[in-house]
Amino acid sequence: MRGALLHAVGDDKLDIRDDFTLTPVGPTDVRVKIRATGVCHSDLSVLSGVLPMPLPVIPGHEGAGEVVEVGDHVTSVQPGDHVIINWTPACGDCPSCVGGQPHLCMTFVMKSFTDARFRYGGDTPAFGMAGCGTWAEEIVVPWQGAIKVDPEVPYEAAALIGCGITTGVGAAINTAKVRPGSTVAVVGCGGVGLSVIQGARLSGATTILAIDPLESKHELAKKVGATHAVTPDQLMDAIGTLTGGQGFDYGFEVVGKSAAIMTAWQATRRGGDVVVVGAGAMDDMVPLTAFNLLFEGKNILSSLYGGTDVRRDFPFFAGLYKAGKLDLESMISARIKLSDLNDAVAALKSGEVLRQIVVMD
Numbered sequence: 177m178r179g180a181l182l183h184a185v186g187d188d189k190l191d192i193r194d195d196f197t198l199t200p201v202g203p204t205d206v207r208v209k210i211r212a213t214g215v216c217h218s219d220l221s222v223l224s225g226v227l228p229m230p231l232p233v234i235p236g237h238e239g240a241g242e243v244v245e246v247g248d249h250v251t252s253v254q255p256g257d258h259v260i261i262n263w264t265p266a267c268g269d270c271p272s273c274v275g276g277q278p279h280l281c282m283t284f285v286m287k288s289f290t291d292a293r294f295r296y297g298g299d300t301p302a303f304g305m306a307g308c309g310t311w312a313e314e315i316v317v318p319w320q321g322a323i324k325v326d327p328e329v330p331y332e333a334a335a336l337i338g339c340g341i342t343t344g345v346g347a348a349i350n351t352a353k354v355r356p357g358s359t360v361a362v363v364g365c366g367g368v369g370l371s372v373i374q375g376a377r378l379s380g381a382t383t384i385l386a387i388d389p390l391e392s393k394h395e396l397a398k399k400v401g402a403t404h405a406v407t408p409d410q411l412m413d414a415i416g417t418l419t420g421g422q423g424f425d426y427g428f429e430v431v432g433k434s435a436a437i438m439t440a441w442q443a444t445r446r447g448g449d450v451v452v453v454g455a456g457a458m459d460d461m462v463p464l465t466a467f468n469l470l471f472e473g474k475n476i477l478s479s480l481y482g483g484t485d486v487r488r489d490f491p492f493f494a495g496l497y498k499a500g501k502l503d504l505e506s507m508i509s510a511r512i513k514l515s516d517l518n519d520a521v522a523a524l525k526s527g528e529v530l531r532q533i534v535v536m537d
C-alpha cells in the first residue's frame with residue numbers, strides 16, 4: 177500500500193512509496209482504511225523535529241476512515257464502521273484516565289515509540305506518528321484509537337474532528353470554559369486557531385479578536401466567527417478600542433512559539449486566562465518573570481487535544497456539525513491526493529493555506 181515516509185528530521189521531501197505493509201492485527205487492535213486525512217501544523221513539527229518521533233516515521237494524525245478488520249477481543253467497532261482516529265488513545269487504567277483526564281494518558285504514546293507497525297522495502301520497520309500515521313492508506317491502532325462516528329458525517333469533516341476541531345473547539349469549551357458575553361483574543365488563525373474561534377462563537381463570546389500576521393487569514397477568521405481581526409503589531413490599538421485598554425477575558429495561543437504565548441499574555445486582562453494550544457519546541461523558553469506571574473493575576477492553562485474525552489466529544493462535534501453550528505467547509509482550503517503531500521507541506525509552511533485534506537482514491 178501507499179504512504180508518505182519521513183526518513184530523517186530536516187529532510188526536504190517525504191518519500192512517497194507504495195511498498196508498505198502492516199503488522200498483523202492483534203486481539204485488541206483495529207485495522208482502518210484511511211479515507212481522508214488532514215495536514216496539521218503538528219505534522220510539520222514532526223518533519224522539523226519540534227515534535228520528536230521515532231524514525232523513520234509516517235506522519236499524519238488527523239484522519240478518518242472505515243474499519244476493515246478487528247481483533248478477536250474488540251467489541252467497540254466492526255468492519256464497515258466509520259471511525260475517527262484518536263491520536264491519544266486512552267488506556268482506561270492509568271491515573272490520568274481514572275482521574276478523568278484521558279487526553280493526558282501516556283500509555284499508548286509511550287508504546288508508539290517502540291512499536292513500529294509499518295514495514296517497507298522488504299522488512300524495514302517504520303513508525304506511525306503518535307502511533308497513527310494517517311498519511312498511509314491503512315493503519316493498525318488499538319481499539320481505543322478508532323472512535324465510531326455517524327456515517328452521515330463525510331470523511332473529510334470527520335478527519336477535521338480528529339484533530340483541528342477537537343483541539344480548537346475543545347480549548348474554548350473544555351479548557352477555558354468561555355462564558356457567554358466574554359471577550360476572546362486568538363493568536364494564530366490556522367486550522368486550529370479558526371476552530372478556537374468557532375468554539376468561542378458557540379460559547380457566546382461577544383467580542384472575538386483574530387490575530388495573525390497574514391491578512392489573508394483575517395477574512396476567513398471573520399467568516400467562522402471572529403468579530404475583528406488584526407496583525408500582531410495592531411494588537412495594542414485593538415486592546416484599546418475593543419476592551420477599553422483592559423485586555424481580553426481569554427487569550428489563546430495557537431501558533432506554537434514563545435513569542436506568540438507572550439502576545440496572548442499581553443492580550444489578556446488582569447485575572448484572565450491565557451490558554452496555550454500551540455505545540456512549541458522543548459528549548460523555546462517563555463520569558464515571564466516571577467513578578468508578572470503573580471501580580472498580573474493571569475492563569476496559564478495548557479490545552480492538550482482540547483482537554484477532551486473523545487468518546488464524548490467526537491460525537492458531540494459531529495452533532496454540532498450536522499446541526500449547522502460548526503463550519504467545517506470553510507476550514508478546507510484544498511482537497512488533494514496522497515502524492516501531493518510534499519506540495520501540501522510546502523504550502524502549509526508558507527502559511528497561506530488552511531486545512532488541506534488528502535482524499536484517498
Ligand SMILES: NC(=O)c1ccc[n+]([C@@H]2O[C@H](COP(=O)([O-])OP(=O)(O)OC[C@H]3O[C@@H](n4cnc5c(N)ncnc54)[C@H](O)[C@@H]3O)[C@@H](O)[C@H]2O)c1
Nearest residue numbers: 217218343364365366367368388431432453454455480481
Ligand atoms: N494542543 C494540541 O493538542 C494541538 C493539536 C494540534 C495542533 N497543535 C498545534 O497548534 C498550532 C497551530 O496549528 P495549525 O495547524 O492551526 O497551524 P497553521 O500552520 O495552520 O497556522 C498557524 C497560524 O499562525 C500564524 N502565525 C505565525 N506566527 C504568528 C505570530 N507570531 N502571531 C500570530 N500568528 C502567527 C500563521 O500565519 C498561521 O496562520 C501548532 O503549533 C500545532 O502543532 C496543538
Ligand SMILES: [Zn+2]
Nearest residue numbers: 267270273281
Ligand atoms: Zn490511561
Ligand SMILES: [Zn+2]
Nearest residue numbers: 216218238339
Ligand atoms: Zn493536529
